[in-house]
Amino acid sequence: MSSSLALVLLMLTFHNASAELFTALADMEELLETESVLIANLDNYIRVQEDKLNQLRRRSAEYQREHTEAAKDVGTYLSNPVNAFLLTKRLTTDWREVENLMSYDVGSEFLENVTNYRDVLKFPSDEDLNGAAVALMRLQDTYKLDTASVARGELNGIQYSTEMTAGDCFELGRQTYLNGDYYHTVLWMREAMDRLSHEVNRTTTKADVLEYLAFSTFKQGNVHTALLMTNELLELVPDHERAVGNKVYYEKELEKEAMQKALRGDDGSVDVPVDTTTVSS
């Protein structure tokens, strides 16, 4: 299958899949409009905060310069009437201005916008997010797409969408987890872990990924690996409540497994892999 044909098929498939989620493409276009408004508002917020910080930075630099000068020889510095006046001024009128500037809540209108937008703009729901994840997984299965390639936004070596971050892969895995689809959770959490190790500005945490990965691995029947992952998680977060509980549980499961093996060995039966999926849902 040529990559361009694959792309067309993929899009057609998805178009059908997305039709279940959104009554029309127009709905999704509205989401892009929402995003456009949110970005503009965020940038305005950043701009006014930046202005405030620039003023404070200038003040700090002035204070610091003068203070360094004074520290060289405190006695001489303070004997000078101009310096004495300026120091007194810095700690009265000037400092009150700095205090006011620090406590002045700039950008509050943009924060209010954020709340108001929820009522006036179209936002996708958590169900929409889950639906989009399901559609993507269905597509991955249908075309037997390799997880790493999908994450790179590649199809047969051709870039057809943005590369996903570790956080994107994590969220995809989290959505399939919510649906009880542990097979895809393991695939995407592994991908998240792999991407995370290369990220400078990390978009998720190793602990979060390990938690989902360990439990889904257990649900897929691999108790031993699940225990190793849980131990790794506990090294990062020693008081992780669920991990502490799971560790105890996994260890008991492995003991049971070992006993079953031993029993079978005693009565001369063959050493078969134990189906631990009986403990899963």
Place this chain on the structure above:
Amino acid sequence: MSSSLALVLLMLTFHNASAELFTALADMEELLETESVLIANLDNYIRVQEDKLNQLRRRSAEYQREHTEAAKDVGTYLSNPVNAFLLTKRLTTDWREVENLMSYDVGSEFLENVTNYRDVLKFPSDEDLNGAAVALMRLQDTYKLDTASVARGELNGIQYSTEMTAGDCFELGRQTYLNGDYYHTVLWMREAMDRLSHEVNRTTTKADVLEYLAFSTFKQGNVHTALLMTNELLELVPDHERAVGNKVYYEKELEKEAMQKALRGDDGSVDVPVDTTTVSS
């Protein structure tokens, strides 16, 4: 008088003057310690705010990059299942993170410090500021120091302290104004105005300086110049309440002056300058 001798004399004079204000140099050294704490706290506040802004900037750049990509061809973009998932994710989980980050009040502990410092650190009072201004004016008079030179921090061409900003000169003028010393107010407000015209990051406003300058000039007996300055102020701030009232008052004063002149002319008396200081306090 050599500049070094002048400097010694100046310092001795000031040392006596400052002795009235602060029981010991140690008191002023404490002020420097206060300043040191304030600067460190301000820098901490700036640092955490900067961290927050950097995170938001990174988010905005990511959103913008992806949004620009989508805008190129909305239909094709949204037909792609990875893009559809990522857009839905951006507007659900990601956007909630941005919202939380925007509304998260970072640096509040440093703002609280600012309030607490008032109780635990030594701060100069407004009276100390006034005293430091009086001491400086006394020195200027005693040594007949030129205002512009003092403002440059120069004595006989030698730099002996920091250069003053327009805001520093304004505050000095404001302090002498509060003492009813309009002579020095005019000197220092003029200096403030002169420095203001060269400042990139203005440390006071032309309107503020003009208000004090006009009124002090009137108090010094020059009603005509006071009116010109008030008109200049009203060009900047047309609804300036006090300026509107003063303008009417100055115009009436000038009318009275003109009538007095005319009367003297009528009875053949010589045309002498009218002493308008009779209207001042």
